[in-house]
Amino acid sequence: MAKVKETAASPKIDIGVAFLDREGFVVYANDTILRWLGKPNNQVVKAKFDILISKRQLSEILTSGRPMDWRVPLGDLDLYVNAFPCAKDPGEAVVCLVVYNTVPLKIMQERLQDMKAAADELNAIFQNSYDAIYIVDANGITLKTNDAIERLTGIPKEYYVGKDLRYLEKRGIVQKSVSFEVMKQKKPVTVIQENALGKVLLITGSPVFNEQGEVIRVVTNLRDISELNRLREELLQLRKFHTGDEPFIVASKPMERVVELARRVANTDTTVLLLGESGVGKEVVARMIHRNSRRYEKGAFIKVNCGAIPQELLESELFGYESGAFTGAKKDGKPGMFELANEGTLFLDEIGELPLHLQVKLLRVLQEQEFHRVGGVKPVRVNVRIIAATNRDLKKMVDEGTFREDLYYRLYVVPIEIPPLRKRKEEIRPLIRFYVDKFNRKYQTAKTLTDETLEALERYEWPGNIRELANLIERLLVITPEHVIQPEHLPHLTGVTIPGSKGKQKNDFVQNLLPPALSEDEWIGRAESEGLQAAIEEMERSLLEAAFHKYGSSYEVAKALKISQSTAIRKAYKYGIRNKTEGE
Missing domain, CATH: 1.10.10 (Arc Repressor Mutant, subunit A)
Structure with a gap:
């Protein structure tokens, strides 16, 4: 490795020295002071140094016998003067001046600060590298390693520093080291080893040379490829269907059945009812059905959340209104969601929140493909495919009289029940990885979750399903200061059922996602x-x-x-x- 040389000239620090008699006349002055003052030697010797030392300062030094110092601006120079008594015999120099220009010192100080900042930054990068980095000298003595070594070996980095690799090999802490092979071959060497923790490591050692071509350091990079192997196995089993904004990850038998059924009904115009808890991905399935249908090229996918629109506005939102239908209505009227979805798909989310009088109107659209706008007399014909969704028990609502039985059977042509996340736990890790990648890109971070963290999240029941999982991952990536997210960074998982334990504790996991209460x-x-x-x-x-x-x-x-x-x-x-x- 070539020696690094300074490209810019280092500032030169000159020191001026002068001796004065009791009257302030110069007995001796060196070339530096002569250059600063711009005078030849004979002129300076005859002159007083009033510009560097005043009569009052000279008198005070002679009287007190103590040194003094002060600053003197001189053109572009910033001179620092240190004066002290040096002799007491008459006719001899009695005061000595030592003068230096502080400007080069300031430049050097700034450079040192810049170098320290650069060193701190490099050290931060070194310590936060996800891969372990291990540096030894030409004798095999460990000089430095980073935090990742503990994750890979279970031993703190402080233990390694100063240790001979031969000793570590003898103790069985490391297998045959690549560093000595690198020194022998004088080129990079890569090996794959399995350590005591069962991790499969890809280890690459690289030499660092001096100007004589001798290896003076070996830098070794250690990467855990057992995780990569697991990912590869998961990818072989995993199928991911894109539905637009979000992927639909399938890694379980129940979800394979959901996808298979959704694909079979996609190219028909039959009504589909999606059932499942809040957050399981009903809208994603609805979009997948639309995207794989003939209607995808002809019409839009329009979503209406029946539970998010006030009931007094829901009719006009769904079916539109004519001019003058009510106070505040637009002059030319307004088309409703059914018209906007013509030739396409209308997704009626939270269909169980639809009031009874609109259930009648929806039933007519399903049967006759026509309706009347609010305030209108002419029927409006549409060609719309209906996909409805609910997290409520519609059959129970029919029994209670809050949902029409005829509409229930009209919607219940092809029911597709999407299981909750707790019943398809094979998909938790792939979903976590998807959202970690998504939010890392969004917030320009590179954070990861440890296996222990993933295991804790797999044990959680996820009452909020995929939406809860996505929200939690986003929160963790935003608020966790460390590069690697550990189990202690998680909210209190008091709702987790630990294998072998009896019963479940009260679930306050979702509560921990909320802002902390104020006192x-x-x-x-x-x-x-x-x-x-x-x-x-x-x-x-x-x-x-x-x-x-x-x-x-x-x-x-x-x-x-x-x-x-x-x-x-x-x-x-x-x-x-x-x-x-x-x-x-």
Whole structure:
């Protein structure tokens, strides 16, 4: 390795020296001071050094017998003068001046700071490398390694520093080291080894040479490829179907059946009813059906969340309205979602929230493919494929009289039930990896999860399903300062059933995803600093967000909080909560 040379000239530090008598006349001055003052030697010897030392300063030094120092600006120079008594005999020099220019020192100090910042940055990169890096000298003595070595070997990096590789080999801590082979061959060497923890490591050692061509360092990179092997095995089993914005990951038998059925019905116009808990991916399946149908090239995929639109507005949103149909209506009227979805697919999410009087109108569209706008007299014909979805028990609602039986059977032509994530745990890791990659790219990070973290997440029941998982991964990547996310970075997994334990603890995992509650003093402090109204709105936002996380739909939130559905929706829009709860 060639020696690194300084490309820019280093600043030269000159030191001026002079001796003065009691009157301040120069007895001796070196060339540096002569150059600074711009005078030949004979002129300086005859002159007083008033510019460097005043009569008062000279007198004080002679009287006190103590040294003094001060600064003197001289053109582009910033001179630092140190003066002290040096003799007491008359006729001899009695005061000595030592003068230097501080500008080069400032430049050197700045360069040192820049070098330190660069060194700190390089060290941070070194320590945060996901691969382990191991550096030894020509004698096989360990000089430095990074934090990743502990993850790969289970031994702290501090243990290795200063150890001879021969000793580590003898103790069985490392297998046959590649470093000595690198020194022997004077070229990079790569081997694959399995260590005591069962990890398969890809190890590459590279030599560092001096100017004489001698190996003075060996830098070894260690990468865990057992994880890569697992990923390859998963990819062989994994199928991923893209439906537009999100992938549909299939790695379990139940989801294979869902995909197979969805593909079979895609090229028909039959009505499909998607069943499953909130967050399992019903909208993703609906988009997949549309994307694989003949309607994909002809018409749009239009989504209507029946639980997110106030009931008094839902009819006009679905079926449109004519001019003058109601106060505030547009002059030329407005087409509804059915018209916008003509030749395409209309996805009616949360169909169980549809009020009874609109259930009648929907039934007519399903039967006759026509309807009337609000305030209209002429029927509007459409060619729309209906896909409905719900997380409610429609059969139970039929028995209770809150859902029409004829509409239920009209929708229940091809039911597709999407299992919850806890019943397809094979897909948890692939989903986590997808969202880690997605949010790493979004936030320009490169964070990873340890196997222990993945195992903890696999044990969790995921009541919020894929939506909860995505939200958690995004939160972890945003708020975790470390490069590698450990189990201790997770919220308290008190809802996790540990294998071998009896029963389940109370599930507060979702609660831990919410902002932490403020104490009484914190609320009062916020009210004092931001005003009472701002504090009230913050409390209202926290309560609404917690309610939407718990209940999922605006209908259930309104019912729980004893407010109208339109109020729940309006406030969700106000606080930006709606987007978190709308998708299925």
